[in-house]
Amino acid sequence: MGKSKPKYCEICGAPIRGPGHRIRIEGTELLVCDRCYEKYGGKKPGTFSIMPTGRQPRRRTYSSTRPRPSPKPRTEKPLYTEEIVEDYAERIYQAIQRSKKNYQELAQEIGLSMNDLRAIAHGHREPTIKEAKKLEKYFGIKLIETSDAEPLEKKAIPRDYEPTLGDIANVRIKKRKK
Structure with a gap:
């Protein structure tokens, strides 16, 4: 044997x-x-x-003959990354000084909270890409750098590999964190 x-x-x-x-x-x-x-x-x-306990909501079934919208074709993710410049706080702070407006007025015009704007300008917190785009547009300054990224190679999984319950739980947990 x-x-x-x-x-x-x-x-x-x-x-x-x-x-x-x-x-x-x-x-x-x-x-x-x-x-x-x-x-x-x-x-x-x-x-x-x-596994989460509790009852799952029942799906409603519709008996109408409405055409279902066709799924949108998946677009490839761009092969570049967007990063906030290192001296973002200095650039934003100088732009605020040049504008000669107070934080409250600027926050309303840009569409951020006053606390967020102040925290970003003083370097206590890095802006999100969305916030950085708003600030770039309003002040006419550059805060986002784009760099070409090489596509990551996928790890090879052996043909006889069987995922364990722990692997599946880890995959779900990782997805939830994003």
């Missing part, structure tokens, strides 16, 4: 030495390593949950 395929924990993805442990989480039976068994196996069923 050939060597059997190594087993991996269905929560963290670590290789399982020995037979592993079967635990039930949210009604699903999982094969887990010793560490995950210690972490989640001793808890009462239903106390550990990666």
Whole structure:
């Protein structure tokens, strides 16, 4: 007989030495390593949950014959990045001084809050790209640099790779943070 395929924990993805442990989480039976068994196996069923609990809203079904709008073609992302210049605070502060207006008047005309404008002008906070564009347009100054970016190469995933529950949870968490 050939060597059997190594087993991996269905929560963290670590290789399982020995037979592993079967635990039930949210009604699903999982094969887990010793560490995950210690972490989640001793808890009462239903106390550990990666999936959100609660009922999902029911989708309404419409029985009209309205034509559905065709999906817009996906546009390629531009191969450049926009970055705020390093001396943004100095440029904005000088432009405010030249305008001879107070922060309240400027904030209303530009479309920012007075606190945001003051924080950006004094270098306490970097403006977002959207805020920088408003400031550029109003004062006629340059705050955004564009640089060509090389397209990132995707990491190669082995053909026999099976994602674990932990991988899926991490992917969801990463997407949510953006």
